[in-house]
Amino acid sequence: MALSIYNLIESVCNPAGRFKTLREIGVKTDEKGDPVFSYSGTTISFSVVWKGRSYLLKCSLREEQENTLSWRRIAAYLQRIRSSFLVGYYYLSGEMLVFNDRGAAGYIDVVLMEYPDHMQPLDEFLEKACMEGDKERIRKLLTEFCQMAVWLINDNLVHGAIRASNVMIDKDCSVHLVNYEYMQMPRSDAPDYESIRDADNVMVANLALGIKAVASDPAAFRYLRGNAIFRFPVVRSPLLPMFADVAREAGCEPVLRIVEMLSCSNHTLHGRLALSEALRKLSGDRTELGVDLSVKLANERRPSAAEPDDSDARREEYLLNRTQLQSFYCWVGPVCESLICVRKGDLWGYVDCSGNEALPLRYEWASDFMEGRAEVMRNGCYGLIDKTGKEILPAIYELVEWNSERGIAKVACDGLFGLCDRDGKELVPFIYRWMGGTESRFVMTMLMTLRMERHWSCAAGKVTRSTCKAVRRRRPKSRPRA
Incomplete structure (x- = not known):
């Protein structure tokens, strides 16, 4: 039965008589009273509460036998292994009654996944810890993340969609993977098993590098969040040579080994045992990669940034203006195309060289302007703007x-x-x-x-x-x- 998002919303928001097992379920709402949900492809995930605990209720817009069997197999497998790195994931057959646009009724299968309120996605956890300069918590997170990655590799389990948003961090820095719809069973005969497994390898390696970097210099998070190292596999990232240099200077063998594997991987990373050993060593490594890592990252991102005039008068004026800005903003970037990226509280924006606000502080993150364009974040999504603030690409990506x-x-x-x-x-x-x-x-x-x-x-x-x-x-x- 083909369904629309509104058909699912109607059932979830009016649960009386619509559920067989989850009769006491309640959907979470935002400040406007609308249900909180997200979607990826044909899967809709609602934030719900059942028996006092928070979950995600996952529904499919299309009842496809292949997807149904996959969800059922994954849930059954997860019930058997019960690792502390995973959360509860329950498959409920014929659970929810839904009416389509023509009024036809039918019961659909759903998945209920634990999603505790006290957990945060990896990038949100890191943002808070980096803003507070809490290196100790970040180091503890690195240890926990590497232990999770070693378990994942050695257990031959393929998550299939490892990214910062699918790695949840608890208050004690323990790490939990969520969202298992693309998971592959160990020794699976699926035609794409090896490619998905290798993509997992690349992603855990990228995330481990990023966490290690901000553990040494929390200010580096601002640059790494705008780089795919915290979101998608970037095997040929231009940052890899820089990571190799700082690891070599600091004598950090685990980071150097991971960078070498990524640099030679040709879009995939097959050496699971070698990666597992490097991550195991990284979990206990306390080598500092350098407190000026954020400066090096800024230079990597800004190949042709505008520099202040070399004259003493202009340089003194530049330093004076920058000092004044730093007394007002908690982050002040370099001058790029006559605009300066600044942050005050949790919001980012831009000022001109005189310190006047050029673009309002309304972004959750913003990059420096390069060739008239800058990447920005709003509501957890990314977009592209020009120097007038016009959205070239809306912040929905x-x-x-x-x-x-x-x-x-x-x-x-x-x-x-x-x-x-x-x-x-x-x-x-x-x-x-x-x-x-x-x-x-x-x-x-x-x-x-x-x-x-x-x-x-x-x-x-x-x-x-x-x-x-x-x-x-x-x-x-x-x-x-x-």
Whole structure:
């Protein structure tokens, strides 16, 4: 039975007589009284309370036998292993009564997943700890995260969607994975098992590097949050050489080993045992990567930043203005294209070189302007703005990476990647499950067909509509299995 979001909302908001087991369920609402929910693909997740505990109620807009069997198998498997790194995940067959737009009624299967209020997503936990400069809590988190990653690797369990939003942190810094819809069973014969497993490897390695970096310099979080290292696998990240340099200078062998594996992985990371050993060593490593790491990250992100005039008078004026700004704002960035990124409290915005507000402080995070564009975050989502504050890409995306040199933005929505130009026009459709960096002449992509086949393609030279269309017309061939 095909359903709309509103059909599901109607049942969840009016639970009397609609549930078989979850009869006492109640949906959480926002300040406007609307139900709190999120969606990814065809799965809708409602924030609910049942018997005094918080959960996510997961429903599918389409009753597909393959998805139903997958959810059932995953729930049954999780009931058997019961690890402290996982949360309760319960499959309820024919649980909720729903009416479609034509008035036809039917019972649908749902999943109930524990989602305690006292837990925070990894990036939110880190943001608070970094703002407070709480290195001890971040170090404890690094230990817990590495222990979770070692367990995941050694148990041959494939989560399938590891990212900061799916890693929850408790008050005691313990780590819990959530959202298991893409999970693969150990020794699975699924055709894409190896590629999903390798993507998990890349992501835990990226997250471990990011946590280690902010444990040394909490100010680095501001740059790493705007970089995909905290959100999506970035094997060929331009930050990897910098991480290698600081690890070599500090004598941090585990970080250097992880960077080497990522740098040589060619979009996948097969060496699970080697990665497990590196993460095990990293969990107990207390080597500082350097307190000036945030400065190095700022320089990496700003290849052609405007510098103050070399004259003594101009330099003195520049330093004076900056000192005045720092007394008013808790974060003051460099001058980039005549604008300065600043933060006051929890909000980010921009001022001009005279200290006057140029763009209001209304963002949860903001980057420096490069070639007239800047990445911003609102309501936990990313967008792209110009110097007038106009939204080139609205803040509704999971990822926006602006490449000022090539004039393109890598964008992700509902876990699928695409490319947009500097004006927000779509160059490559949002159909790819993975997309490489845009720094080189090639943009590598991975497309999953309905038959779960992997197809790879790349565009050479300058990325334009014509080169992207040429790639789409070309019939890709599946890579041979290693």
